[in-house]
Structures are given as C-alpha cells and as structure tokens.
Amino acid sequence: MPAPLPAPTFDAAAAYPEVNDLRKALDAADWPAVQAVFADRDADGRTLLVGAAGDQVGTEPFLRRVYDAHPTDQLAGTLLGNQLIRAGWRIRSAYRAQHVSRAQFEQFHEHLRRAERVLIDVTARYPDDAAAWTQRITLARGLQLGQNEARRRYDRLAREHPHHAPAQAALLQQLCPKWSGDWDRAFAFARECAQAAPAGAPNAVLVAEAHLERWLDFDTQRERTAYLRSTPVVDEVMQAGQRSVLHPDFVDRSGWVWVRSTFALMFSLTEQWPAAASQFTALGNLGTEYPWAYVDDAEGYTKYRAKAYAKGGQS
Template sequence: MPAPLPPVTFDVAAAYPQVAAGRDALAAGDWPALRALVDAQDAHGRTVLVGEVGGAPDAEPVLRGVLAEHPEDPVAGAMLGAHLIRVGWRIRTALRAQHVSRKQFADFFDHLRRAEQILIEVTARHPQDAAAWTQRVTSGRGLQVGQAEARRRYDRLAAHHPHHLPAQASLLQQFCPKWSGTWEKTHAFAHECAEAAPPGAANAVLVVEAYLEQALDHDRVAAASQFLREPAVAAGIRAAAERSVWHPDYRDGWGWVWVRSTFALAFCLMQEWHPAAREFAALGGFGDESMFGYFGDGATEFQRLRAKAYAKAGRP
C-alpha cells in the first residue's frame, strides 16, 4: 500500500521564512527589524516581502505611522501601496468584470488611486526601486492605464533590473485579452523575457503561464488539455522547462513554489504525468494554488492532480 501523500501548505510564509519573520516584525511594530530584513534581500526578495508583508490585513496603521515619521522611506511607501492594492483587489474579486458591482469597482479604483499617489512618490525619489515599480505595474493594470503606459512602467524598472520576474508576471497579465491585450502580445512578451534571461533562470515559466492563460480561457478542462497538447505548444512548454527548472544551473529561489506549480499544472493538463510527478515531488509539501483555481477550489485541485500524477507515473 503506497505511503500517504504529505499534506500541502499554500502559505507563502511557510515556503519563505523571511515572510513569516517580516509579518512578525510588522505585528510587533518593530520597523527597524523589518527594514533590515527587507534590505538584506535581493530585488526579487524585496518585492515578495513588500507584497506579502504589506498585504497583511492590519498593516496600514503601522505603515502610515512609519511614513509620518519617515516620509521618504521607500520600503514603507511601497508596502503601503501594496497593501492598498491588495485590499482593492479583494474588494473587486477575481471575477470577470460583468460579475463585479458598480460599488465594488468604485471602491477598487479608490484604493488603487490612493496607492498610485504613494507609489509615484516612491519611484520619483527611488527610481531603482523594483518593488515599488512592480506595484505600479499592477496598479496600472487595475486602473486601466493602457498597454503603452504599462510597458513604460516596466521599462523604467527593467533599466535597473532587466530580469525581474514579479514585474514581468504582472505585465504579462496586462497583455492578455482579458485586460484588453492580445495573445500575440502575451506570447511575444513571455518569449522576450525567457530568451533574455540567463539559462537556468526561472523566467521561462512565463512562456508556460502564457500558454496556460490561453488554454484556460476555453473554460473547459478538455478544451484546455487539447490546446496544450498541440505539438507546437507542448514543445514550447518542454523547451521552457529545459531552459529553467530542468536546466543544470537552475536553483529554487524566491518564487520557486509558483514556478514549479505552474509547470506541474501544465504537464498535468498535457497528460504528461512523469514530468508532472517530477515537479510535484520537487515541491514537497508546498504548493501554489493560483492557476489551479481556474477549475474550482485551487487547493483541492492541486491535491487532486498531484494524486493523479503519482497514480499515473509513480512517486519519484
């Protein structure tokens, strides 16, 4: 009888202990400790901490207090901007626009406009701040600033951080048809990012995400699976894996749970169970449910597909 599968945690703080430490410092009101933690990370880590710690429900009073004393602090400003964006997006929900009420949209735009005012100040004083620019790419999408302005914001960031995956992932959404883009733009940008990044970097996951977005736009699992199994698409996904998670220089770093979860979902839908099982095994007890949620409850779907991959291919 096979051993039971380990439970899966989808809490970002479990996969990245710095997030847990940051949340603890915020809850304790220990800004020096939180600031030191953020400053010790690379640009990707700073961006993750700004979003995840700033997104805490009780973050606003602490961050406004810090900004009152230190109005030029870029971390406090970026975190408060991230907080307002997350609150606004929770109000809007992830539903298609036709299912969002006028009141929800009004509150959503209000939060994003307030975030913009703060983030404009941060990026003006600190134009190299990847975390603040990443938040501006996201807020710009919600405020419908348009493709050209969204790209301008990303390009300002990329001048200092040319392979910044969090911002690339946010801009990729802007180029999808659901945000008034096109599949041609979506795939072109994904390949641009993948090909510019060094071999073994995680950026090639964007190619997979672009294919998944197009596949999942069909709204039916069978149709999505058929699309991903088309020879050219399947070859593109395998090539992305060879360039990233299967490359000998690849290392799990910031964002690795999302990266491997994205590949796992794609291989499941392609019915390529051995590579899917390989990615689930590499994830261990961690998972990112975001794209699995297209089919219902993300956590449930993640665990269902993991069990199916192991049943089909064995557990590596």
C-alpha cells in the same frame, strides 16, 4: 500501503521563513524589526516580501503612521502602496467586471489612486526599486491606464532589472485579452523573456503561464482539451521547462514555489507526467495560490500530484 502524501499548503511562510519573521514584526508594529527582515535582500527577495506584507490584513494604519512620519522612506512607501493595492483588490474581488458592483469599483479605484500617489514618489526617489515598479505595473492594470503605460512602466524597471520575473508576470497579465491585450503580444512577450534570460533562470515560466491563460480562455472543454493536446503547445511547455526548472542551473531562490507550481500544473495539463512528478517532488507539499486557484486550489493540487506520481513515477 504507502504513507499518505502530506496535504498541500499555500502559506508562503512554509517555504520562506523570513515571511513569518515579517508577519511577527508587522503584528507587533515594530518598524526596526520590519526593516531588519528586508536588510540585504536582492530584488526578487524584496518583491516577494513586499507581496507577503500585502497579504497581511490590518497593517495599513501602522504603515500609514510610519510613512507619514518618514515620507521619504523607500520601504515604508513601497509597503504602504502595496497594502493599499491589496486592500483595494480584496474589495473588488477576483470576479470578472460584470459581477462587480459600482460601489466596489469606486472603492477599488480610490485605493489604487492612493497607492499610485505613494508609489510615484517612491519610484521617483528610488528608480531602481523593482518591488515598487512591479506594483506600479499592477496599478496600471487596475486603473485601466492602457497597454502602452503598463509597458512603459515595465521598460523603466527593466533598465535596472532586465530579468525581474515578478514584474514580467505582472505585465503578462496586462497583455492578455482579459485586460484589453491580445494573444500575439502576450506570447511574444513571454517568449522574449524566456529567451533573453540565462538558461536555468525562472523566466521561462512566462511561457507556461501564457499557455495556461490561453487554455482558460477557451469557451468549451473540447477546445481546452484540443489545445493542451496539440503538439506545438506540449513541446513549447517542455522546452520552457528545460530552460528553467528542468535545467541543471535552476536554483530554488525567492519565488521558486510559484515557478515550480506553474510547471507542475502545466506539465500535468499537457500530460507530461514524469516532468510533472519531478516538480511535485521538488515542491514537497508547497504550493502557491496562483496557479492552483485555477484548478480548485488544494483539491486540484492533490488530484494532479496523485496522477503525476501514478503515471510519471515519484522521483
């Protein structure tokens, strides 16, 4: 009997050891140690770490003290702003708007307004801060500032970082119908990002994400199945993979687990099993909450990994 496959983990520290260093520094309220973790990180690495810090509940008082003492500190402002956003979103929950109470919305928006005030100052002082601008794109969505304002924020970031995939993913969500967008704009933006980035870059994941969001938006299982089996969808998902994770120049840099996870799922959903198996092999037992939360989290990961290896071969 073959050895059982390891259970998946969605813990970012399993893929990125620096996340664990950051957690320890935040737990210890050690600001110099926090700064040391961020030292010399590129835009993608910085954005990933800012996101990981936001997942750490209970750090707002510490970050507020640091920010109040050093209100022009770029990192302090970015981390505090992101912590406020994440705290607000936890209050709101991931449910659709009709299932969120008025009190939840009030607290949610109050957190986001506080984050906006902090991050406006950060981006005014440091207009090349990709992590701060990425958070402001998310803020535009949460505060319902509209498509034009979200796009303005992305375009401002793109002047300095034209292929920043986390920011592109944040704007893609805004462009989907669930956030008052439409599918034409969502797919146009995803394809634009994929084509503009160099071959082997992660940005073509936006195309896979757009198809994932479109699949989820159908009302019936029959419609969903038909969509995933249509030749244009199958072909475009594969072409996006060939431009990114299947390209020989693709490198597992910051954010790679999210990118490979998305392709592992979309290759599975479109029944392109050898390609799916290649991504699960690259992942090992690593994954990210998004996109696996859309298919029953670890249970979905395990199910599709087993199918990929059975039907596509374990490479």
